[in-house]
Amino acid sequence: MVEACGAAPQGLDAFFAPRGIAVVGASAxxxxxxxxxxxxxxxxxxxxxVYPVNPRATEVRGLPCYPTVLQVPGSxxxxxxxxxxxxxxxxxAQLASRRQxxxxxxxxxxxxxxxxxxxxAGRDLQDQLARTLxxxxxxxxxxxxxxxxxxxxxxxxxxxxxxxPAGGASLLSQSGAFVMSFLQWARPLEMVGxxxxxxxxxxxxxxxxxxxxxLAEDRCTRVVGIYLEGVQDARGFVQTAARVARRKxxxxxxxxxxxxxxxxxxSHTGTVxxxxxxxxxxxxxxxxxxxxxxxxxxxxxxxxxxLPLPRGGRVAVLSAVGGPGTxxxxxxxxxxxxxxARFSPRTSQxxxxxxxxxxxxxQPDGYVDMTGALVARTHGDALRVLLxxxxxxxxxxxxxxxxxxxxxxxxxSVLEAYREQPPDRAKPVLVVLTFGDAAMAARKTLEKGGLCxxxxxxxxxxxxxxxxxxxxxxxxxxx
Amino acid sequence: xxxxxxxxxxxxxxQVLREWEGYELCAAYGIPHPPWALAHNEEEAVAAACGLGxxxxxxxxxxxxxxxxxxxxxxxxxxxxxxxxxxxxxxxxELERRAPGARWEGVLVQPVVAGGVEVxxxxxxxxxxxxxxxxxxxxxxxxxxxxxxxxxxxxxxxxALRQIQDTACYRLLQGVRGQPPADVEALAExxxxxxxxxxxxxxxxxxxxxxVIAGPQGCWAVxxxxxxDRDVPSVGEGTGQTSSYTQDWGPxxxx
Numbered sequence: 001m002v003e004a005c006g007a008a009p010q011g012l013d014a015f016f017a018p019r020g021i022a023v024v025g026a027s028a029x030x031x032x033x034x035x036x037x038x039x040x041x042x043x044x045x046x047x048x049x050v051y052p053v054n055p056r057a058t059e060v061r062g063l064p065c066y067p068t069v070l071q072v073p074g075s076x077x078x079x080x081x082x083x084x085x086x087x088x089x090x091x092x093a094q095l096a097s098r099r100q101x102x103x104x105x106x107x108x109x110x111x112x113x114x115x116x117x118x119x120x121a122g123r124d125l126q127d128q129l130a131r132t133l134x135x136x137x138x139x140x141x142x143x144x145x146x147x148x149x150x151x152x153x154x155x156x157x158x159x160x161x162x163x164x165p166a167g168g169a170s171l172l173s174q175s176g177a178f179v180m181s182f183l184q185w186a187r188p189l190e191m192v193g194x195x196x197x198x199x200x201x202x203x204x205x206x207x208x209x210x211x212x213x214x215l216a217e218d219r220c221t222r223v224v225g226i227y228l229e230g231v232q233d234a235r236g237f238v239q240t241a242a243r244v245a246r247r248k249x250x251x252x253x254x255x256x257x258x259x260x261x262x263x264x265x266x267s268h269t270g271t272v273x274x275x276x277x278x279x280x281x282x283x284x285x286x287x288x289x290x291x292x293x294x295x296x297x298x299x300x301x302x303x304x305x306x307l308p309l310p311r312g313g314r315v316a317v318l319s320a321v322g323g324p325g326t327x328x329x330x331x332x333x334x335x336x337x338x339x340x341a342r343f344s345p346r347t348s349q350x351x352x353x354x355x356x357x358x359x360x361x362x363q364p365d366g367y368v369d370m371t372g373a374l375v376a377r378t379h380g381d382a383l384r385v386l387l388x389x390x391x392x393x394x395x396x397x398x399x400x401x402x403x404x405x406x407x408x409x410x411x412x413s414v415l416e417a418y419r420e421q422p423p424d425r426a427k428p429v430l431v432v433l434t435f436g437d438a439a440m441a442a443r444k445t446l447e448k449g450g451l452c453x454x455x456x457x458x459x460x461x462x463x464x465x466x467x468x469x470x471x472x473x474x475x476x477x478x479x
Numbered sequence: 480x481x482x483x484x485x486x487x488x489x490x491x492x493x494q495v496l497r498e499w500e501g502y503e504l505c506a507a508y509g510i511p512h513p514p515w516a517l518a519h520n521e522e523e524a525v526a527a528a529c530g531l532g533x534x535x536x537x538x539x540x541x542x543x544x545x546x547x548x549x550x551x552x553x554x555x556x557x558x559x560x561x562x563x564x565x566x567x568x569x570x571x572x573e574l575e576r577r578a579p580g581a582r583w584e585g586v587l588v589q590p591v592v593a594g595g596v597e598v599x600x601x602x603x604x605x606x607x608x609x610x611x612x613x614x615x616x617x618x619x620x621x622x623x624x625x626x627x628x629x630x631x632x633x634x635x636x637x638x639a640l641r642q643i644q645d646t647a648c649y650r651l652l653q654g655v656r657g658q659p660p661a662d663v664e665a666l667a668e669x670x671x672x673x674x675x676x677x678x679x680x681x682x683x684x685x686x687x688x689x690x691v692i693a694g695p696q697g698c699w700a701v702x703x704x705x706x707x708d709r710d711v712p713s714v715g716e717g718t719g720q721t722s723s724y725t726q727d728w729g730p731x732x733x734x
Contacts, residue, residue, distance in 0.1 A: 234607035235631060266495070266545055266706045267685035268621040269601025269613050273629065278608050281629030284645065285638060 009077055012206070012214045014107035015141060015148045016155060016196055018077035020049030022069050024091050025083035025112075028057040033111060034082040035060060036159035043162045044154030049074040068094050069105065078107045080147060080157040085114030085125055088143065092129050096136035107139045109147035109157045116202050117144050130204040145201025146176035151194035152220055158199070167193010168222030169305040170215050172208055174200060174229040178253075182225075182298055189444050191453070192302045195220045209237045216244040223304035225297065228254045234279070242286035246477045249304040249470050251289045253297040254279055287473030289466050299463040303452045304470075307428035312393040313468040314341040316386045320370045320379070320399040324434050328396055328457035329367050335465040337472070340366030347389040354381040376405045380413030387417065387427055394467075396460050398432040400439065407442035415449040428452075428467065430460040482507055485682055485707060494707050495545055498538065498587055501703035508676040510669055510688065512700045513592055519585040521564045528563045532590035536701075537566045539574050543581040545704070548619070550577040556591055563588075592701050595694035596651045596661050600669050602632065602677040602686035604708070610677035614639070614670050616648040617690035632674030639670035652693055661693040669698050684708045 009017045021041065026034035034052070038061050041050045051074065052060035055067040066072045069079055069091070076098070081091050088110055099105040115126035126143060133140045141147055147157030151166040160180050169192050173179035176199040186192040196218065198211050208231055215221045224244065231237045241250050256276050265271045283290045291297035315332050317340070319325025332338045343351070343362050351361045356373035368386070370378060379399060386395050401410040418429050431446055431453045433439040443453045454460040481489070484500035496504065502512050516527035517540060528535045539552030547553050551573035554566045567586055574581055599617030604610050608631055615627030628645035630638060643649050643663060654660035669691055677683060684707055688700040 232607065234605075235609045238608075238631060265603075265685060267601065267603070267687040267704055268599060268689055269603050269687050270685040270706070271622050272625055272627055273601075273603055273605070273611065273613065275605075275607070277627070278605060278611055278629045278631075281611075281613075281642065281645070282608065282631050284628075284641070285630050285634070 008075070008104060008106065012107075012139070012211070014077045014139065015109070015198075015206075016150050017153065018048055018107065018155070019075040019104075020051060020072070020077060021046070021155075021157070022051045022053050022066075022072055022076045022079045024053040024069060024079055024081045025087075026052035026054050026057070026060045026065065028054070028060050028065070032082075033159040034080075037080055037082070037111075037157060038063065040156050040159065040162040041154070044156055046154040046156070048155075049076070051076060069098050070094055070101075075104045077104055078109065078157075079105060081108060081110045082112055085112050085122065085143070088112055088129055089125070089132065092132040092138075095138055096132055099136045099138055105138060107141070108133060109141045109145070110143035110201075111145060111147055111157065111159075112142075113144040115143045116204070126202060126204050134205065140205035141198060142201040143204060146180070146199035148199075149194070149197040151197075158197075161197070164194045165190045165192075166195070167305055168195055168220060169193060169225060169301050170196040170218065170221040170223070171225045171227075171301075172198050172200065172211050172215075173227040174203075174208070175227055176201075178227045182301075185298065186302070189440070189447050189453075191447050192298075192305055195222070203231075207231065209233065209240045212237070212244055212250070213240050216247055221248065223249045223251065223301055225251045225301040226253070227297075228252050230256070230275075234275075234282070238279075238282040238286050238288070241283075241288045245287035245470075245473065249289060250287075251291055251297060251300050251304065251466075252283060253291045253294065287470065287477060289470050291466070295459060296462055296466070299452075299454065299459055300466045303428065303430070303463050303467055306450050307430075307452055307467070308426040309471045309474070310394045310428050310464070310468050311471065313338045313465075314366075314391055314393045315339065315464065316341045316343070316366050316368065316389070316392045316395045318368045318370065318382055318386060318395055318397045320372065320374060320402060321434050322369060322371070324432065324457050325367065325369055325398050328398060328432070328461060329364060331458045331461040332366070332396075335461060337465045337468045338461070340364060341389070341392045342366070344389055344391060347385055347391075350385045351382060354378060354385065372402060374402075374405075376409035377413045379410050380415075380417035383414060383429065384417040384420065387421055387429070392427065394428045394430070394464055396430045396432065396457070396464065398434060398457060400435045401433065401442050407439065408445060411442040411445040411449070414446065415451065418451060419449070428464070430454060430464055432457050432460050481680055481682055485680060488707055489682070493542060494709060495542070496705040496707070497540060497542060497584070498547075498703060499540070501705045502700075504676065504680070504705060505688070505700055505703055508672045508679075510672045510676070510700055511665075511698060512703065513589045516588045517585050518567070518588055521567045524567045524586055524588055525560050525563050527588040528557070528560075531588060534558050534591040535563065536589045536591055537563070537570055538587040538589070539570045540584040540587050541574060541578070541581045542584065544574070544578060550574055550581070589701070592692045592699050593694060595692040595698070596648065597690035598648060598652075598666060598693050598698070599627065599687065599689040600666075600673050600691050600700070601627075601688065602673045602683070604677060604681070604684050610674065612639075612642075612670055612674040612677065614643055614648075614666070615646045616651075621689065630674075632677045634671060634674050636664075636667050636671055639667035639674075640664075642670060643667060659695040662695060662697050663693070665696075665698045666691065666693045669700070682708045
């Protein structure tokens with residue numbers, strides 16, 4: 001592996017664009033986390049140097065291994081530390097020496113657990129670790145985390161996350177398992193493109209808030225998804241999120257709805273002011289989209305990652321399935337931010353021209369039931385007409401797709417109509433494929449082509465409602 | 480500098496402001512409330528009632544009572560001298576009976592405020608969020624209905640309006656069953672002012688304006704409760720952190 005050259009990265013760039021990575025605690029034998037991290041970096045073809053560090057090995061996966069970070073010859077901007085907690089203090093001291101001697105080693109990800117999450121003794125250890133690194137001017141992500149990744153460059157400090165489809169969604173998480181679940185769930189159908197990822201663990205130094213501000217400036221990041229359990233300075237977090245939300249969507253999943261207020265209050269206000277209720281209001285104020293459920297979080301992040309923002313809440317429902325289409329119309333009608341679109345006479349006329357006589361158009365408003373009397377390209381033809389109507393801000397398209405049609409032809413027909421839109425006036429299209437696993441191939445084609453697909457109509461409706469909510473907040477900010 | 484009512488409470492090591500002290504604090508921040516008079520005896524109560532209007536409200540005043548209705552301490556819609564005298568005596572008797580040992584400071588006399596929607600406007604200082612304002616369905620059922628929305632203070636008028644719209648109470652305010660719509664703009668202004676109060680008074684821990692009567696022309700806080708931080712420093716120790724909460728949500732630029 002050749003060492004990337006160039007100037008030392010500044011600030012948090014040392015985490016996301018290091019010239020070289022030392023993996024401290026990489027074992028020669030497969031199985032350990034350090035060994036796995038080296039393996040992942042090889043699989044992602046990370047362009048920078050990868051340096052296993054372990055006094056008991058001379059080679060790890062074909063790479064020369066060094067006894068300590070002090071012996072690594074190339075530039076090491078980032079050290080990933082997976083040794084047991086007490087040994088982390090020794091590594092921290094070595095990193096501090098290296099930084100003093102060589103001027104690199106600006107960032108450390110401490111993956112190891114056994115710190116503040118375990119009790120007072122662990123808390124002491126964590127404080128010592130953070131102090132040593134801070135005194136040396138070394139920034140710390142973790143401890144007790146999966147660390148960072150960038151799917152565009154192949155950077156990863158995670159033993160789980162190897163090569164991943166690159167895209168515009170950056171994720172910050174107070175749970176490594178949460179963010180890995182999302183990515184693994186979305187992987188087979190490539191339903192999300194990953195940009196940067198940070199699993200922050202105990203946040204002994206680098207905080208969610210700081211990372212969020214960093215991602216605001218990151219050009220590859222189109223949307224930031226955050227799994228939030230809680231931060232000390234909630235106000236600072238919300239104010240930063242508000243600033244970021246003016247530029248790109250911020251989606252938060254924050255559990256804790258059942259958490260009791262816990263305030264020994266003497267007033268009505270104090271009694272009803274649960275942290276959850278305050279987060280709720282603060283997020284609305286900030287233009288942050290709060291997802292209610294895991295599936296909503298997945299859906300909203302995916303939609304923001306690849307679809308254009310709707311300009312309003314007027315929805316057309318285009319369906320090849322009667323029942324699910326009716327349910328979808330019902331769901332749209334019950335979302336305060338959405339309305340069923342009113343088709344122009346021209347749109348109705350054009351729809352009738354491309355659809356069978358059996359089809360119903362605009363009954364009720366905004367609804368088109370294509371019925372089963374259709375061919376593959378009918379999907380695209382009808383979609384094209386709807387997207388051209390100025391009274392339509394978004395389309396939800398439902399199709400099985402029918403077993404008597406070629407599902408790839410259906411997918412291609414939809415994609416063509418979607419992609420013909422002028423980029424500056426493009427509208428989002430959310431596709432619901434009701435045949436579940438039987439529609440996998442069509443779903444994959446649509447996702448690869450830049451559309452967002454769903455299994456259930458209500459899922460698509462809620463996601464669209466959150467998109468409209470954000471679009472309205474952003475409009476407000478821009479005035 | 481904290482408001483004199485807060486300073487006074489601090490000197491006396493009290494955590495709860497008297498209701499009329501709460502009104503003084505409200506007045507300083509432009510939160511409208513009905514006029515009031517503190518009567519120490521029946522004669523003063525009658526005189527005050529004559530000056531305040533046809534029907535009055537009498538409320539017990541005691542630094543030891545936080546929930547007046549729990550001690551039978553509120554009488555509404557009293558008309559005429561006899562009713563006021565009887566009311567005065569009754570409040571005193573109820574206090575002695577239901578809260579033995581509570582200090583009696585007299586009776587607060589206020590005019591009855593004409594009908595409207597009962598709203599709660601609240602505020603609190605949260606360790607993680609700093610000053611926060613709340614608005615929603617008010618009255619004695621606040622905790623039951625939980626129809627409230629929060630914002631970080633300070634808020635501007637527009638944000639306060641959106642906050643009000645987040646609650647089911649907003650539909651009541653628009654007028655239902657033939658009621659005229661309430662003055663929502665005025666209510667939003669109360670929310671804005673409550674936020675300013677929370678920001679400027681660092682020792683106010685909790686604030687209840689409950690209910691605020693939102694009528695067709697204006698809103699009035701007809702009861703107020705102010706809880707101070709336990710660690711109120713005595714006068715002169717300074718109130719440093721007042722300016723750290725701003726409405727700066729960053730530059731309004733987009734990509």
